[in-house]
Amino acid sequence: MKLSDVAGIACHNKGHVDRTEGRVSNRGLFHIRGRLNVRASVLASVVLACGLSACGGDDSDPLQKYREQTVEWTACDPSILGVSNAAIDELWATVGDRLKCGYVKAPLDWSNTERGDVVMAVMRLAAGTPEKKHGSLVFNPGGPGADGLGLATSLLTAFSNSNPENPQGALQLRLLNEYDMIGFSPRGTGASTRFQCATNELERTLVxxxxxxxxxxxxxxxxxxxxxxxxxxxxxxIAPYINTDATVRDVDLLRGLLGDEKLNYLGYSYGTWLGAWYASLFPEKVGRMVLDSSLDFSATLxxxxxxxxxxxxxxxxxxxxxxxxxxxxxxxxxxxxxxxxxxxxxxxxxxxxxxxxxxxxxxxxxxxxxxxxxxxxxxxxxxxxxxxxxxxxxxxxxxxxxxxxxxxxxxxxxxxxxxxxxxxxxxxxxxxxxxxxxxxxxxxxxxxxxxxxxxxxxTPxxxxxxxxxxxxxxxxxxxxxxxxxxxxxxxxxxxGGPKVSKPAITPMKDLNVLLVQSQYDSATGTEGANALFQQLPKAHRVFVNNDFQHGVYPYTDSCVDPLVTGYLLGDSLTQREKICAGHPLKQDAPTPEGKAKAANSPEVPASQPPVYKDPERARELIEEFKRGLIPPQFKP
Structure with missing residues (x-):
């Protein structure tokens, strides 16, 4: 490898960059990988070369054009989500100019920009009170392969029904008002550059x-x-470039274009894998990160x-x-x-x-x-x-x-x-x-x-x-x-084997991330979720007993929701793990009040107004949000 090549790696994205050969961070740390052996004098030369070429600044940086592009935020096409219904029409009419759509160009191959570009579709719901904004909150629904473009607006439709007269309702409204909510179509999906596998050969019937x-x-x-x-x-x-490493770099590019120093992130299911990959690759750029229904990042898929x-x-x-x-x-x-x-x-x-x-x-x-x-x-x-x-x-x-x-x-x-x-x-x-x-x-x-x-x-x-x-x-x-x-x-x-190298989870171990899990989740089981939690000594977890909900938050209760929402708004969590009681199943609730709780209506003290102005409508909207997390092959 030439010195100029190593310098290019060091300059990449002005932060952590992984290659199969080595990893350089802007904190001056170099971790040897594979067969590469670099002496300290060479590293000093790399730093000098990076300074002379003004990392991220001049035309010698092939990533400069991506980091300095201007995202044109325009009114969203009403059919951008691929569906049209009354709820979407009502939402867009309510938020007005706060909802915008845009496209971000990213390199198809982050290690060789000459291979061309992909386009990532992004939807932004601007914070209701910009003067109090924490930054952006980026959502991913999992999959892999799920389109997350409209996920942020789905959460808005539920939380916008919150009652400002109730402390929990007011907290949920703060989340909508103090963050730009960001949904995006990961590369290969939705309104982004699409990837498809097709051939004339007939699929054979399986027993x-x-x-x-x-x-x-x-x-x-x-x-x-x-x-x-x-x-x-x-x-x-484009098949080799549809992978989590590339998507993570797309997300980091988006973070910079949104003007955020840190990534605030809410990921579900495979979205926890994506979040863990980001946190392991760019730990210094992690803000508030919620991983809901987790996979064990130390295992293979x-x-x-x-x-x-x-x-x-x-x-x-x-x-x-x-x-x-x-x-x-x-x-x-x-x-x-x-x-x-x-x-x-x-x-x-x-x-x-x-x-x-x-x-x-x-x-x-x-x-x-x-x-x-x-x-x-x-x-x-x-x-x-x-x-x-x-x-x-x-x-x-x-x-x-x-x-x-x-x-x-x-x-x-x-x-x-x-x-x-x-x-x-x-x-x-x-x-x-x-x-x-x-x-x-x-x-x-x-x-x-x-x-x-x-x-x-x-992974293999x-x-x-x-x-x-x-x-x-x-x-x-x-x-x-x-x-x-x-x-x-x-x-x-x-x-033919994986096309990328998964980073070690070690850099993530010092991060204050929040995990959320239900006991009997049948898609991301507790064994993997527990293994991830045990490897992250600085992390916290909200664990729901006696339930099997995949994608827990929002849970419409007085335990999970205030903790997760408060964390996203900057609150400190004092317990390593908080155990929350699961909702009863429908037939287990003997009274109308119990059945309401089983239907996901949160319990509140009699002296307080309800969390939602219309609890039944909130329940419907949250169920619709949760259905969006189900893989397409399992949807009716």
Whole structure:
């Protein structure tokens, strides 16, 4: 490496910069990596070279044009979020000129600007009281692959209903008034430069139930699909640059263009991985950082997601929802013991098990879906019975007619209708999977494409196919309804390895970040969240007992919300960890007041006005916000 090359690294972004060769910080520290060996005299020359070239100042710096660009903030196109509804129209009419949109140019390859640019779409909701502004608060909803452009406005719609006469409501209004709220589409997604994996080759049908999956033909089909998806992605020339390292540098560029010395950040799910990567790369630039529903940054994404989610989802079923069904056995009609409830899924035909697995995984993201989760099991059991009674199970018209005539719950007409609708939806999935499948070309959405690229580019994955098969054989009998994600998303085995080097978490250990977690989160399980927390001695955590909400904040309570909102506004946290009580599930609340709390209406002393002027409307808006955190493949 030439001295000029090292000087270029030192000048990069006037702060921490990682390469596989080495890392230089503006605090004069140089950490040796790989095979690079630089003496102190060379480092002194680097510093001198940086000073002579006016780091970040003259034309010799290829990143100067990005750091000095002017973001043109203009009125947002009403369709910029890809949806149009009354709530959005109402919001934009209310905030008026405070809401602006803009585009930021960033290098496609942060180590070689000659490869071209990407464009990042940004939405800014200006602080209501600019004279009190703390800076900007940047949001990320996770994924990877989720579009976070409208996330800040979604939180606004909930908190704008806060009651200024209530102390907690006033605090929430301060958050809206004292920060510019920033949403953005990460590279590859939404309104930014999009990334997509597509090819003409047809995807092969997979058997993903625990009874029938392990055959040479099915394994060959999974390998074929994984290889073709990897090839389709890698044919896209920007594939190597869809990774967390590049997105983190995009975010740091955005921070500077917003005029902020520090990044204030609220990230959910994969957004915690993104935040941890930023904090490990640029620790001196971290302001207030909330990581909600965390992945273990010291692990690989394969370990945290594909191997971590099946046990978390099984624990939710076994330890939360099966006992809930037993406590209200007359209502759910799934059995009088936990063993009976847990035994329903293995008793179903393998084909019905397969169409049930995805809905259960999706419904496990949001606590208010608990009743729907159990009702979906009830509907699947009914469908299985009707398929077994049909003279020809492939005669979908006859089975559909039997469903129309079937009585699911004679004591509750409203629930009976809902159960029939759920069974009908499962029947459609059954027909498309087993009766009249229609193979299609491999063509993934930008969200799904980015998810694959980030997983494969960020960290190593299992490439030995024998080891991969044995991983599946270990998962299937223990987590039969939830093991198949590794079977279905198999591209990283054929990717060729990660394209970036994940930074060590060490620089993050001195930071006062705030973690938020629920006990039974089925997407980012407590094992990984606990591991991250234990590695960060200066961090604090808000932990919600006896709940499974993925994406906790805002929780609409008097424990989680004031702590997180106050932290973002600069409050000091005195406890290393605060344990908050989870909301009761719907059927556990015996009184109207209890049911209101179960529906996420915060409890307040009788002497105080409510936190929200319209608690029911606030509940609806917060649920809509939480639904935005669910991965697209699990949305209805």
């Amino acid at each position: 993903t139930n625990a009874v029938e999956w392990d055959t040479p033909e099915n394994i060959a089909n999974s390998n074929y699909n994984g290889r073709k998806i990897a090839e389709a992605c890698l044919k896209n020339p 394969e370990q945290g997601v594909f191997l971590g989610q099946p046990p978390a989802r099984q624990r939710l079923l076994d330890d939360v929802l099966a006992p809930y069904a037993v406590r209200h056995a007359d209502y759910f009609q799934l059995g009088n013991t936990e063993a009976e409830v847990r035994g329903i899924m293995p008793s179903l035909s393998p084909r019905v098990q397969q169409v049930l697995a995805t809905p259960l995984s999706g419904l496990g993201y949001i606590r208010t879906n608990a009743d729907r989760y159990l009702d979906t099991i009830f509907a699947a059991r009914s469908l299985d019975v009707l398929l077994g009674l049909a003279p020809d199970p492939a005669d979908m018209e006859a089975v559909d007619e039997a469903l129309d005539q079937h009585v699911f719950d004679s004591s509750n007409p409203q629930r009976n209708t809902a159960l029939r609708e759920t069974a009908d939806s499962l029947l459609k999935q059954y027909a498309g999977t087993w009766v009249s499948p229609s193979p299609t070309s491999i063509s993934m959405s930008s969200s799904a494409s980015v998810l694959v690229a980030v997983h494969c580019n960020d 994955a299992t490439t030995d196919l024998t080891v991969w098969e044995n991983l599946l054989r270990g998962l299937a009998p223990r987590f039969p309804m939830f093991f198949s994600s590794l079977l279905e998303v198999h591209a990283c085995s054929f990717w």
